[in-house]
Amino acid sequence: MSFDNSFRLGAADVFPPAERHVYLDAASVGLSHKGGAAAIxxxxxxxxxxxxxxxxxxxxxxxxxxxxxxxxxxxxxxxxxxxxxxxxxxxxxxxxxxxxxxxxxxxxxxxxxxxxxxxxxxxxxxxxxxxxxxxxxxxxxxxxxxxxxxxxxxxxxxxxxxxxxxxxxxxxxxxxxxxxxxxxxxxxxxxxxxxxxxxxxxxxxxxxxxxxxxxxxxxxxxxxxxxxxxxxxxxxxxxxxxxxxxxxxxxxxxxxxxxxxxxxxxxxxxxxxxxxxxxxxxxxxxxxTGVDRIAAHNRRIADHLIDGLKGLGAEILGPEDKAHRSAIVAARFPGRNSREFAQTLKEANVIASLRRDFIRFSPHYYNNIDDIDQGLAAISAHL
Structure with a gap:
């Protein structure tokens, strides 16, 4: 499968932090729409x-x-x-x-x-x-x-x-x-x-x-x-x-x-x-933007993340059938304490959430394949 690595549905000028961080944490708090913040x-x-x-x-x-x-x-x-x-x-x-x-x-x-x-x-x-x-x-x-x-x-x-x-x-x-x-x-x-x-x-x-x-x-x-x-x-x-x-x-x-x-x-x-x-x-x-378009985009980048995490030996939680998955990706890393590893990733500018004994990644439409690859590289470097 080929990707336009720069492609985002949510423009970077609407979500400025997407340019500064590998922000994979929409399931916790999504990046705020800049126009919405201005309206408030x-x-x-x-x-x-x-x-x-x-x-x-x-x-x-x-x-x-x-x-x-x-x-x-x-x-x-x-x-x-x-x-x-x-x-x-x-x-x-x-x-x-x-x-x-x-x-x-x-x-x-x-x-x-x-x-x-x-x-x-x-x-x-x-x-x-x-x-x-x-x-x-x-x-x-x-x-x-x-x-x-x-x-x-x-x-x-x-x-x-x-x-x-x-x-x-x-x-x-x-x-x-x-x-x-x-x-x-x-x-x-x-x-x-x-x-x-x-x-x-x-x-x-x-x-x-x-x-x-x-x-x-x-x-x-x-x-x-x-x-x-x-x-x-x-x-x-x-x-x-x-x-x-x-x-x-x-x-x-x-x-x-x-x-x-x-x-x-x-x-x-x-x-x-x-x-x-x-x-x-x-x-x-x-x-x-279109929720159908967002769903398709998020599925592509989440699948890419899952494939990369599996390649690094991570245990992926949740259903194996892609039809029953969303852009939330929960993973355990054998041999690593999830709490400590989540903090390590944050220090490496990969923003995800510790939940129970696993790390939850949740990319959204302001992310692209480059973000996922940067996140995977940081994970690989610190395993």
Whole structure:
């Protein structure tokens, strides 16, 4: 296979650190879109100089509505199905309390699921007496998808999946698990924090809810989360309510609460609105570049990284089938302490993350083959 080694989908002038570092850590924090960071600064400076003259009630509505529209494009959803809040976690928490599976029902998850995704459901299960059931990964952190599907039964209320697992990078086929859940009267709820921006997401495949933060593969800021909920879930009573929860939030009457007939009912309170401006810019850049193009590009450079790591004797974790892999590459290096080796690589300007007893590499669309080769050369030099 031949590569244009200089080719990046995300231009270096939009992501300046990509020129200074071998940055392979999008699964931890993606490089911030320069235009998004500038939008946040403009909002903060205008607010400091002019207060509500610069940011009046109309602007407060529009800044979230604009991000709502961009998120709808990301999920292939109707904008009425989108809610914006300060993080994926608070949206997932509100949804979990809205669904509130009862005693005798089960919530199914994998033991690879990130705590921020499953803790909200654990809290609700502890409250109601519902059972949290785990599908456990093998020694390579791989989930047997056939066995996982077989665990879904008529007692299952909710299947909670990370579209892409944070540690192994394993990707799940959402249509398959939506169909399996629905056959048993269950919901499929998805955390897309490790997939949004690097793997296409289409909620028309039957996903009941999908939530994501914006600071990883979407290259946006901390402090913003987005969630799609299907029409049936737009009629539930959210677990978190605030002044924005009312259909006419500017009415400010505390003795009434009429929830919107859309996913807006999951928007509940004041947030750092500047982050919504930044997230809008970063999501628009992802959409303009094309998630399909990003996925193909990332797959090429991740495959090149895997081949190189194997050539250096590394143990690659996660599924062997490329169809079930993302741009997250987890590796152990026999004979090396992962914690010490991760620090060694950082000192060599190769930025990756220590996770448990392995090192997680996660290149994105601002990386190219030259970056991967530089990283592999640094790894080889320090083994």
């Amino acid at each position: 600064s403009r909002w903060q400076n205008a607010l400091a100089e002019e207060g509500t003259i610069a940011f009046d009630e109309q602007a407060e509505v529009e800044c979230l509505d604009n991000l709502n529209t961009a998120a709808a494009g990301l999920f292939n959803a109707d904008p009425d199905g989108i809610a914006i809040a300060s993080s994926e976690t608070v949206l997932m928490q509100s949804l979990a309390w809205a669904v509130m599976p009862a005693k005798g029902r089960r919530v199914l998850a994998t033991n690879n699921t990130h705590p921020s995704t499953i803790y909200p459901w654990k809290r609700v299960c502890d409250h109601t007496g519902a059972e949290l059931t785990w599908m456990r990964a093998d020694s390579s952190l791989t989930i047997d998808v056939d066995a996982l599907e077989d665990m879904i039964d008529d007692d299952t209320a909710v299947v909670v999946l990370s579209h892409v697992e944070w540690g192994s990078g394993q990707v799940y086929e959402l249509a398959r698990f939506a169909d399996a859940a629905h056959r048993h009267g269950a919901l499929l709820v998805v955390d897309a924090t490790q997939s949004a921006g690097q793997v296409p997401i289409d909620v028309t495949t039957g996903v009941d809810a999908v939530a994501t933060s914006t600071y990883k593969w979407l290259c946006g800021p901390f402090g913003t989360g987005m969630m799609y909920v299907a029409p049936a879930l737009q009629q539930l009573n959210p677990g978190i309510l605030g002044w924005r929860s009312h259909k006419d939030m500017w009415d400010f009457q505390p003795d009434r609460l009429e929830l919107p007939d859309t996913a807006k009912r999951y928007e509940f309170g004041t947030m750092a609105y500047g982050t919504a401006y930044g997230a809008y810019e970063s999501v628009r850049h992802i959409l303009d």
